[in-house]
Amino acid sequence: MxxxxxxxxxxxxxxxxxxxxxxxxxxxxxxxxxxxxxxxAYLAWSRYQSIAIVYDQLVVNGTGGFFIDRYTEMVTRVCREDAITRYQADRWVGEALALRERLPKVLTTLRDGILSRQLIQTVVSRTDLISDDTIMADLDTEIERILRSRKGAWTTVRLRDMVDRLVFRHDPDAVRER
Known part of the structure; x- marks a missing residue:
């Protein structure tokens, strides 16, 4: 570079x-x-975006290697480029895909510097039990609206509680299961 x-x-x-x-x-x-x-926050958003695109190129549209599957190859590449552990690379990949597919509006709050990566991880983890796509889309919209409308900094506890309240309102079973 x-x-x-x-x-x-x-x-x-x-x-x-x-x-x-x-x-x-x-x-x-x-x-x-x-x-x-x-x-x-913007750099984390950029990383998530690139990881999701590389995932599409290597896993969705690529052909697997002889010794390892395409997902493992993809995580290994992220691990190598970021100089992080395989566990950390696997987390980045999982978060990138969850944000792109389940929380695209919340992801824009990372791009715009409203939330940090740590706080984005909180939203991803607190919504991961939602299996209904319609509920997930509603949650994504509502969480993003609240994040953009409230002034001040978000703490992990405050954000977690807000997301949990919304999840409970939309899908009480997901909170109970957690």
Whole structure:
């Protein structure tokens, strides 16, 4: 990869000069922290998007290898490229597919910096027992609407409770089963 991250446009760093960060005031650094948080969320969204596309290319539309199945090959590639464990790569793949297929509207909140990857994982895990596609689509829409309409930061507990209330309202058996 040519080019370095220090070549990012200033707006990505909220105007802080990476060569001389000490010249920026506290308010500018606080804006930079917010900008970095949004950037991290956007990068996670980008990773999920690429993983889902590679999944389609290797698993759905590809042909399997002789010694390993296509899914294993795909997870192995993610593992190698991300320099992470197989378990972590398998989680990324599972989350990417769940977000694309079950929670596409919630996924846009990651892209837009409303939720972090950690919080997105909470939504995925709290909705994973929903098997009805219509209920899932309704939940996706309602969760996304609430996330976009409420100001302030979401904690894991606050988000979990909100999602659990919605799941209970739409599919009480899924909450009981959990």
């Amino acid at each position: 040519s080019g370095e991250w220090t070549d990012l446009p200033a707006e990505f760093l909220a105007g802080v000069d990476p060569a001389h960060p000490e010249l920026s005031d506290t308010a500018t650094h606080m804006e930079r922290i917010r900008s970095v948080r949004h950037g991290e």
